[in-house]
Amino acid sequence: MAESEKGTLNTRKTPQWWENAVIYQIYPQAFCNGDIAGIISKLDYLANLGVDAVWLCPLYPSPGRDNGYDISDYDGIAPKFGTMDDFKRLVKEAHVRNIRVIIDLVLNHTSNQHPWFSEACADANSPKRGYYIWRGGQKNGAKPPNNWGALFGGSAWSKAGEQYYLGLFSPYQPDLNWANSALRRELYAMARRWLALGVDGFRLDVITLIAKPGDFPDGETGENGYYDPRGRIAANPLLFEYLREFRQALAGYDIVTVGEASAADLELADKLTDPSEPLLDMVFSFEHMDIDGGETFKWNDRAIALPALRRVMAKWQTGGAALGLFWNNHDQPRMLSRMLRGEAAPGLKERFAKTLACCLHLMRGVPFIYQGEEIGMENGRFGGVEELRDVEAINAFYEHTKSGRFTEAEMMRLINLKGRDTARTPVDWGFAEEQLQRDGSVFSFYRELIQLRHKYDVVVNGRYAPYDTGEGNIFAYTRETDEEQLFVCCNFSEEEIALPIPNGFAVPLISNNSGRYAQTGVLAGFECAALYAAKPSVA
Ligand code: GLC
Numbered sequence: 001m002a003e004s005e006k007g008t009l010n011t012r013k014t015p016q017w018w019e020n021a022v023i024y025q026i027y028p029q030a031f032c033n034g035d036i037a038g039i040i041s042k043l044d045y046l047a048n049l050g051v052d053a054v055w056l057c058p059l060y061p062s063p064g065r066d067n068g069y070d071i072s073d074y075d076g077i078a079p080k081f082g083t084m085d086d087f088k089r090l091v092k093e094a095h096v097r098n099i100r101v102i103i104d105l106v107l108n109h110t111s112n113q114h115p116w117f118s119e120a121c122a123d124a125n126s127p128k129r130g131y132y133i134w135r136g137g138q139k140n141g142a143k144p145p146n147n148w149g150a151l152f153g154g155s156a157w158s159k160a161g162e163q164y165y166l167g168l169f170s171p172y173q174p175d176l177n178w179a180n181s182a183l184r185r186e187l188y189a190m191a192r193r194w195l196a197l198g199v200d201g202f203r204l205d206v207i208t209l210i211a212k213p214g215d216f217p218d219g220e221t222g223e224n225g226y227y228d229p230r231g232r233i234a235a236n237p238l239l240f241e242y243l244r245e246f247r248q249a250l251a252g253y254d255i256v257t258v259g260e261a262s263a264a265d266l267e268l269a270d271k272l273t274d275p276s277e278p279l280l281d282m283v284f285s286f287e288h289m290d291i292d293g294g295e296t297f298k299w300n301d302r303a304i305a306l307p308a309l310r311r312v313m314a315k316w317q318t319g320g321a322a323l324g325l326f327w328n329n330h331d332q333p334r335m336l337s338r339m340l341r342g343e344a345a346p347g348l349k350e351r352f353a354k355t356l357a358c359c360l361h362l363m364r365g366v367p368f369i370y371q372g373e374e375i376g377m378e379n380g381r382f383g384g385v386e387e388l389r390d391v392e393a394i395n396a397f398y399e400h401t402k403s404g405r406f407t408e409a410e411m412m413r414l415i416n417l418k419g420r421d422t423a424r425t426p427v428d429w430g431f432a433e434e435q436l437q438r439d440g441s442v443f444s445f446y447r448e449l450i451q452l453r454h455k456y457d458v459v460v461n462g463r464y465a466p467y468d469t470g471e472g473n474i475f476a477y478t479r480e481t482d483e484e485q486l487f488v489c490c491n492f493s494e495e496e497i498a499l500p501i502p503n504g505f506a507v508p509l510i511s512n513n514s515g516r517y518a519q520t521g522v523l524a525g526f527e528c529a530a531l532y533a534a535k536p537s538v539a
Contacts, residue, residue, distance in 0.1 A: 018201075018256040018281065018366060020460045021052035022450045023102065025370045027330045028059055028081055029067065030426045036082035040093050045432070049374060049443065050450040053100035055203045055258070057330060059087065063113045065172035066152075066391050067330075067424070069104075069205060070111035074190045091198045100200035102256065107187055108206045109173040117174050121160045131183045132174050133166040135216060147218045149226020153395035156226075168209060168229075170391060178210045178242050188249035201256035204280070208264045208272075211238035223297045230263035243272070243279035258324050258366075259283045269321035282322040282366055288312045289332055292418075299396055299406070299414045304339055306492050310466065310475055313363070317464035317477070323365035327356055328373050333422045337379035339492070341417075348494065348526055350376055354445040354512035355528040359475050359490040361449040362530055364464045369446065372427045375435050376442040380425030381416055384408075393419040448510055456509075456532070458484035471497055474523070478502075485533040489517070494525035505531035 024046055032038030036059070046054065058068035061076045068078070077087050094101050110117060119128040135145035135157070144157035150170050157164040158171035166175045176183055191202065213236055219227035247257075261269050261283035269283045291309060292302045316323060327335035336353050344352060353376035361367045382388055385397045385408070393415045400406045406414070416422060435441035453459045462479030469476050473493035479486040487505045491497055501521050508518035509530040516522070517529040 016256070016281070017100070017254070018053070020453055021100075021366055022050070022361070022453060023053045023055055023324075023366060023368050024049070024051040024374075025055045025057070025326075025329060025368055027057045027371060027424060030424050031371055032427065032429065034426075035080065036077070036086040036090050040086075040090050043093055043097050043099065045436075046099060047097040048436075048447070049369075050447050050454070051099065051369065053102055053200065053256075054094065055102040055368070056104065058104045058106060063111055063172070065111070066169065067389065069106055069169075070109070070113075070173050071106055072111040072113040072115075074110075074187075075193060088197060095198070100256075101198070102201040102203055102258070103194060103199050104205055105191060105194075105202045106205040107176065108209050109167065109169060109175045112167075112172050112174055124161070124163075127182065130180045131177055131186075133177045133212060134163045135166070136164045137162060146216045147221055147227045148216070148229045149222070149224055151228075152392045153224075153399055154226075156229075166212070168233075170395075172391075175212070176210070178212070178238075179214070184242065184245065188246060191246075191250060195250065195253045195255065200254075201258070201281075204257060204259045206262045207243070207259040207280070208234040208239060208261050208268070211236040211242055223294070234261075234263040234268060240271070240279065244277075247279055256281045261285055266316060266319045266321060269316075269323075270319060273322035274320075275322075278322070280322075282324045284324045284326060284329075284368075285316055285321070287316065292338070298418055299400065299411070301414060301417055303341065306473060306475060313475075314464070314466040314477070317364050318466075324368055325360050325363055325365040326368040326370065327360055328370035328423060329368070330370070330423055331420050333418055333420075334370075334373070334377060334379050336373075336376060337422070338417075344494065344526075349378075350442055351512050351526040352492075353442045355490045355492065355526050357442075357446055357449055358488065358510060358512065358528040358530060361446075361453065362459055362479065362486060362488045363477070364462065364479070367449075367453070370423065374443050374446040375428070375432045377425075377428060377431070379416070379422035382412065382419070382421060384412065388415065388419070388421050389424065390420045393421060445510075445512060452509060452530075456484065456486070457481060458486050458532075462486060467502075469499055471499065473497065474499060483535055485535060486530060487533075488528075488530045489523060490528040491523040491526055496522060496524050498522045501531065504533045507532040507534075 032042050059077050059081045060071045061073040061078045062068045062070050077084050091101050116128045116131050119126045120132050144155045145164055148156035150156045150167055152170040156166055156168050158167055167173050168175050212233055219229055221227050257280050259280040269285055272280045273282055292304045294300050335356055388394050397411050401408050401411050435443040458479050458481050462481050465478050467476040467478050474489060474491055476489040487502055489499060508515050509532045511529045513524050513527040517527055
């Protein structure tokens with residue numbers, strides 16, 4: 001991408017519907033009554049919030065080993081969520097309210113209960129055998145083919161009959177073999193069938209991991225004794241070929257694709273979303289989510305330090321890639337709890353929830369709101385391993401308590417800080433109802449932010465520049481187009497901080513403290529503000 005275009009949104013010629021959109025993520029089992037009828041019943045609520053689209057996490061039939069990310073039928077709806085007719089009604093009712101519908105496509109793996117996998121295991125000569133990745137034979141079958149670890153624990157290789165198959169996440173999620181052209185055609189045809197039902201786009205699960213290197217080399221082992229090969233897989237040039245083919249197979253549909261860019265660096269993300277040939281419309285990067293993680297080991301109690309967060313966000317904001325923006329999703333502890341760690345009075349918590357929202361929503365990219373975030377929901381808490389649902393946390397609990405690395409109490413403490421179940425507790429609709437009635441609620445603040453994005457070109461298209469205040473606890477930046485400028489400042493601490501208003505920013509756009517900063521040049525604890533300036537015309 002040309003240097004001058006960096007830091008601006010995707011510069012295609014024709015505007016796309018999603019360029020100024022805000023998208024709401026629904027995790028169906030924890031949204032409303034755990035079914036599609038519940039989602040339909042909340043469409044008015046979402047229209048009131050003002051979002052342009054919903055992303056629905058998997059609704060497919062699944063044994064539920066990974067809460068629906070282990071699909072056993074790509075063309076169905078799990079009975080617990082409803083029927084295909086319910087799904088069609090959902091699409092129709094959403095469209096009536098001008099809300100588009102994006103579904104999750106999990107193309108890297110299926111469930112081990114998918115009929116393709118059953119057939120592949122039952123008959124080594126079946127054409128479905130080649131849909132999966134097999135290595136090793138009788139002679140060298142005693143050891144897995146290489147030292148790759150599965151993301152949810154143990155080896156990435158499991159034995160079925162005489163050979164090993166690859167399951168990058170778990171043995172219940174065998175990886176598909178994208179080198180097989182018949183498989184690729186099946187997947188594209190399946191995606192087209194969903195488009196024919198009226199869906200408006202896809203969130204592509206772990207899409208940067210589909211192209212495996214054929215030689216499956218060993219890597220350096222990490223803390224768990226296993227090697228995490230994601231970076232190496234993501235860098236495989238075959239990824240471009242497969243995505244190009246996928247895009248061509250969907251040509252003619254006006255859709256959006258959001259790729260979960262696991263292990264992608266900025267350079268790869270930039271190439272994948274290059275406006276001259278966008279293979280993906282935007283990507284989710286995870287570098288900001290990894291700040292409090294470990295290089296190879298997730299279960300630690302490190303916190304997110306603001307300087308690191310500012311640095312990582314600035315790097316992606318000023319890079320070229322088209323971005324989906326998020327603080328939360330179903331795989332991450334909620335950012336509010338993650339940054340506060342419970343240390344704030346309830347009123348201040350609401351204020352901080354708004355500051356987080358302001359900081360993200362005025363950046364470059366398409367903001368995603370994870371269900372419950374718009375009412376300031378915090379992490380759910382779990383008393384013991386028997387309360388957990390997440391395969392990753394359950395496996396980690398047993399692995400690390402058995403090995404003696406952590407006591408049970410220590411492991412539960414870490415799971416309550418970092419585990420995925422923390423964000424998967426049901427949306428509190430009583431709380432939402434209360435917020436709908438109240439001026440100044442977190443909900444109404446999100447609604448204002450969405451309106452700003454719809455109204456101001458600078459929010460959508462402005463170049464991002466970090467604004468150095470010299471204050472460790474402030475996150476500030478500017479956005480700029482030829483006509484407009486925006487200044488955003490957010491206090492991430494409870495302390496009051498004086499911050500001179502930069503020259504020319506006379507119009508307050510949004511505040512979580514009755515516009516106090518715009519009047520005084522002082523940010524109260526957890527206060528945020530955005531100020532606007534129209535540039536004088538040069539005519
Ligand atoms: C993605 C999903 C996550 C799932 C994994 C494997 O990261 O968001 O929930 O466990 O892929 O499908």
